[in-house]
Structures are given as C-alpha cells and as structure tokens.
Amino acid sequence: MNIDWKAIFLPDIPLIEIVVRGSIMYLALFILLRVILKRQSGTLGITDLLLITLLADASQNGMAGEYKSIPNGILLVATIIFWNFALDWLSYKSPIFQRLIEPPPLLLVKNGQLLRRNMRKELVTDEELMVQLREQGVSDISNVKEAYMESDGHISVVENK
Numbered sequence: 001m002n003i004d005w006k007a008i009f010l011p012d013i014p015l016i017e018i019v020v021r022g023s024i025m026y027l028a029l030f031i032l033l034r035v036i037l038k039r040q041s042g043t044l045g046i047t048d049l050l051l052i053t054l055l056a057d058a059s060q061n062g063m064a065g066e067y068k069s070i071p072n073g074i075l076l077v078a079t080i081i082f083w084n085f086a087l088d089w090l091s092y093k094s095p096i097f098q099r100l101i102e103p104p105p106l107l108l109v110k111n112g113q114l115l116r117r118n119m120r121k122e123l124v125t126d127e128e129l130m131v132q133l134r135e136q137g138v139s140d141i142s143n144v145k146e147a148y149m150e151s152d153g154h155i156s157v158v159e160n161k
Helices: 007-010 017-037 046-064 070-093 095-101 116-121 125-133
Strands: 106-110 142-149 155-159
Touching: 007 070, 017 070, 046 070, 070 095, 106 116, 116 142, 125 142, 125 155
Parallel strands: none
Antiparallel strands: 106 142, 142 155
16 A cells, blocks of 8 residues: 655645635635625524535545645635634724624614515515514514614514513
8 A cells, every 4th residue: 555645745736826715715705695695694603604614615625635635625724714713803803894794783673664675685574574573572563663683694673661
C-alpha cells in the first residue's frame, strides 16, 4: 500500500483561490438567504444556518478527497468561520452593519389592523399570521396592539392592556 504523503499535506490549489472562493460563496449565500429566506429560518439565525451548511460541505470536501490536500479543506473552513465571525463582530460594533446584517422587525399588525403591504413583503397570509397569534394565546386580532415579524422569522405580539 503506497500513500502519497505529498498529495495529502501539500495544497494542490493556490491558497488565495480557496480564500477568494470561500469568501465569495459565503457572502453570496448570506445575501441570498438574508433577502429570500428571512421567514423560513426558524429559530436558527441565517448566519448560523449558513455557517453550518457551508462548514459541513467544506469539511466534507476536505475529508472526502475532493481536495487533494488537507490544508485546502482547513483553509476553506477557516475562511468561512472568519466571515461568520467578521459579520457578527461588525454587527455588534456598528449600528449600520447591524441594520444590514439583522433586518429590523417588520410591523404586521397595528391596533388590531392588518398591514397588508408589510405582510405581502414577507408573503405572510392571514391564516399564517393567525396561527402565530393563536400559538401566543391571542384569539382575536382586535386585542393586538402590535405584531412584528422579527429578524429570525418569528412573530412577536404586544397585546392591548
């Protein structure tokens, strides 16, 4: 059994190419998920979901031999982790980046009235909204002072007192 140690430990792709590819893919997927899938992300944040997905794929490629060397896979994983950390850090440090990375809550109901324009923006139907309200113990929309779609896709409710 002959093992090619050089192929295992020496990168076969220029390292800068791995960093550029990983950066472009992370940022492109982040933007797409931020714009398209806000509502479907559930309890995980979009960056969390993206990080898990890309790390699984990147590390799988490194382990399965899609890359010929381990450093290629490690560098791609490090690039993805870097972008995840960098965006979280920028969001924490800068209100401007926070607004770009984490969308503000979107008002769906005000004083018992449905805001249909905002509901259309997120493709929320009356039935979906009512399910969310009932899950929070609200049976009548007239009891809702405000209902917001949060950045993670959940709906928060402020009832009239």
